[in-house]
Amino acid sequence: MKLSVIIPCYNEEVTIPIFYEEMQKIQSEIEYTFEYIFINDGSSDNTIEELRKLSSKHENVRYISFSRNFGKESALYAGLQASTGELVTVMDVDLQDPPELIPEMIDLIENKGFDCVTTRRENRDGEPAIRSFFAKKFYQLINKISDTKMTNGARDYRLMTRQVVDSILRLSESNRFSKGLFSWVGYKTTFLSFKNRERVAGQTSWSFWKLLKYAINGISDFSEAPLHIATWSGGFFSTLAGLGIVWIIIRKIISPEIAISGWSSIICLILFIGGIQLLCLGILGEYIGKIFVETKKRPIYIVKETEKDNPNK
Incomplete structure (x- = not known):
């Protein structure tokens, strides 16, 4: 042996x-x-x-x-x-x-x-x-x-x-x-x-x-959890943005005299959501990169x- x-x-x-x-x-x-x-x-x-x-x-x-x-x-x-x-x-x-x-x-x-x-x-x-x-x-x-x-x-x-x-x-x-x-x-x-x-x-x-x-x-x-996180993050922020748009429309209808303000907070939200999007793209990139390496069939x-x-x- x-x-x-x-x-x-x-x-x-x-x-x-x-x-x-x-x-x-x-x-x-x-x-x-x-x-x-x-x-x-x-x-x-x-x-x-x-x-x-x-x-x-x-x-x-x-x-x-x-x-x-x-x-x-x-x-x-x-x-x-x-x-x-x-x-x-x-x-x-x-x-x-x-x-x-x-x-x-x-x-x-x-x-x-x-x-x-x-x-x-x-x-x-x-x-x-x-x-x-x-x-x-x-x-x-x-x-x-x-x-x-x-x-x-x-x-x-x-x-x-x-x-x-x-x-x-x-x-x-x-x-x-x-x-x-x-x-x-x-x-x-x-x-x-x-x-x-x-x-x-x-x-x-x-x-x-x-x-x-x-x-x-x-x-x-x-x-595959990181991919699921990317999906859940996208769904969560899309839902949140949709609810925000509905709230703004209803508020404008009910009180048309109220001006929509808060540019600083809007910019912060845009930057935050943009960061989440880049993070999700990075996660996707990690998995796509692995697929790319495997398809090369290098020793x-x-x-x-x-x-x-x-x-x-």
């Missing part, structure tokens, strides 16, 4: 050797053949050199190097496509995902009948307060407006059967939100909780604004080099 370990990497030259050393400790405890698939997502440091060195020393280490930075979602998809194991796990190279959970995850699949074991953080200790606050609100919002339910604190770190992986690979859209895709395919899933960990080395590439953009992408991928990623092209071998 083979276990494929998929590891996306972006500027992780320092953490790669540490990660592999820690995984070797776990590998010795498990009766599985390990297959490591590192994805170099257009790193600007010496990540590719570290991967070349590692793959030249160990036959079970593979890597895929992109032609540029395509994002973690593309890296995950590439790793899933390249995996050959009966079981597949996705992990971060910074060791925020505890390797020691793997034996328990395997046990839950082999002996408890689960198809997928997902990890989740019990807390967000060490994370900036504003990021924790917005992350919590995101999950509350997405679970209210989407039919695909997502668990607060759930990580991409999970162990899946080959059947689950093959189902995910059938979802080949360009706009990818893996947490939603993993939930959408279904299957019998359980969760393992662990306390939050700091990175073993290096700096995260996820800024607050990148996470916010990622969250907006997730909402538009798995909910999700482009491979520049793999372990087969390794000059160090």
